[in-house]
Amino acid sequence: MIKLATPRLAAACLALAAWLPLQSHAGILNDDEARKAILELRAKVDGIARDLNGRIDTKADKTVSLEMVNQHEQTMAEIAKLRGQLEVLSNEIVTAQKRQKDFYTDLDARIRKLEPRQVSIDGQEAAVAPDEQSTYEAAMATFKGGDYKTAATQLGAFVQRYPQSSYASNAQYWLGNAYYAQRDCKKAIVAQQVVATTYPDSAKAPDAMLNIGTCYAEMKDKKAATKALKDLIAKYPDSAAAQAAHDRLPGLK
Incomplete structure (x- = not known):
């Protein structure tokens, strides 16, 4: 207390x-x-x-x-x-x-967008990055739309940017076709020669050589056209392009 x-x-x-x-x-x-x-x-x-x-x-x-x-x-x-x-x-x-x-x-999600994905190119499976696929498809959309000049620019830029891409041989091939569509056979021949020499295993290589022969024929250079077609038959004898070359050779005589 x-x-x-x-x-x-x-x-x-x-x-x-x-x-x-x-x-x-x-x-x-x-x-x-x-x-x-x-x-x-x-x-x-x-x-x-x-x-x-x-x-x-x-x-x-x-x-x-x-x-x-x-x-x-x-x-x-x-x-x-x-x-x-x-x-x-x-x-x-x-x-x-x-x-x-x-x-x-x-x-x-961002990583997945950057990861390579499996795609089928000319019947073969290949891994390509999403950005290169979208770039290639954009260029091809331009080509199919008939704007061959812009398509040639886009396809040429694609090959320079993605030289090791599984789309590179196709891009180079369609680059030659874009020049051909503009009636520029000289550039078309140069572009297709790159396909034949740089990408010889590509499914587009036989067609590229056939296009070279066609361009020489349109330029009235029968000798060069004949050589191109014979080289095609010798290198890719079982291809559909080789059969087309057989059919065209008689017309060059």
């Missing part, structure tokens, strides 16, 4: 104040009466002190209880604040995880 000095001092003062009159009247009261009065006074002072201390203790208990209530409320407020922070942090973690998942999904 909490005892305060001030109330005790007040009680002591009260006792002293009561004792002094007794001393002044000591001559009037006899010893027994004085002792009795002192005992009664002491009993009253003790009672007053107990009452004061009881009130002080009660007040102190109430103060402690109030402090505990205040501390409890502060603690609950801190817990609520921490819960709010925890909820915010949890939401941030969920958002970060979603962003990370979206990032990896997007990255995977």
